[in-house]
Amino acid sequence: MHDGPFFVFRPQPRIERVPIAPGHVALVIDEALTQPQRWVALAAQHRAAFVPQPHNAYPGGELRLPDALSAQLDAFFAQHVRAALGARRTQRMYSRLALATRTPAQLEPRQWICHRDRLDPAPDVLVAACVLYLFRDASLGGTAFFVPRRGARDTDVLVHESGVLAPRDFTAKYGIAPGYMTQSNDWFEKTASIPPRFNRIVFYDGGAVFHGSDIAAPERLSDDPSHGRLTLNGFFVCRRAAR
Template sequence: MSESYISGTDHKIIIIDNAFNELDKIINYANNTAYYQPPGKDGTLYPGSRDEMPEPYYQAFSSLLARVFTSTVKHQVARCWLSKITVKPDQLSPLQTMPHYDSLLSEDMAAVHYLSGSELGGTNFYRYRKYDKVMLSKSDEPIIVDMLKQHQASNAQGYIDESNDVFEKIHSVEAKPNRVVIYSGNILHSPSVTAKVEFEKNSNNSRTSINSFFKRLNKT
């Protein structure tokens, strides 16, 4: 396990390699058993197809969190989504062409478990240039409204990767099979989608990951 900070900030990212035992069983489930719902059926803007992971994965993920965090912190797992990006760049809605946040609460965390390699893209982190914002909270709602207006005016197309006039890419995590990256859900981020990604669920070059969301709670 390693820890790093997003460049120029005090926002920590945790990276765990070889995170789960029996990765082959997880990949077999992803390729041969999972029933992927159409984009949007999970109630989010994720640009692809998803299926909720079975209970054994929840148990393994909870065990991983127990190893990562100290005994003074407990966690509550909300969802573990098996995810494949299947929406083509020219089919994205405007909100899908910008970095996003998963929550505005500092205790809400996110994790990405990569099943694909670096050739299909990792995760990028961004700063909203105008207000120098990397992490957002409920008190930033006026800034979020402004950010959406600025992004819409930019007429951005396709998946964001590099910096543009509205957002600066300030940190990247490379994908690696069986690597897990953990970060605060209120940090602006986006999946990196490389030119090698094919937007078909059954393709050998589909970008596949497990996106998990959990809450950190101090023990009382």
């Protein structure tokens, strides 16, 4: 894969702070890249290389990016975003292209609920995340944010059992039906949703705030990167800034 200047950010980005949960904001940048269409073309060129990754709950195929490309994203994150999210030095990171394709009937229980990015459980670590929207059809959905309605212990058990219970058993125990989570339920309250816009990038504390793809029209998903819900995601494991 080409490792040239795909991450060419526009100079002096205008960063909007959007509240997403108590004590947390997302940093939103529109018209982020100078040539975003290059990513769509790259994804289409490598369409056959998108594969599901069993270790996470993403509902479709992923294509991990070379470290040289990820480093360009990390440089922008360090310069413009990291401190604003309450983090300092990046310890490690990676990025990927992702294409959501699963129908509601194909989802696993862990994909019926929102999630956090638990790349490192240490208390002095902050796991930041970003999503760059590379599609123009707004009906494919943006990113939703949630807060738990139950205590931490009950929520942790729910999250754990979403990965081990059979679908029928999970629904019977928790009352959660198959499908993408786009609204509040008995377990989580939806606090915000950032709509998609082509070439919009959103940064947030993915390790602390529950979130998920806000896909209300799954029938419009496609496995064609030129027309489907193509995103670029980055994950940054950082030292938490001293308070």
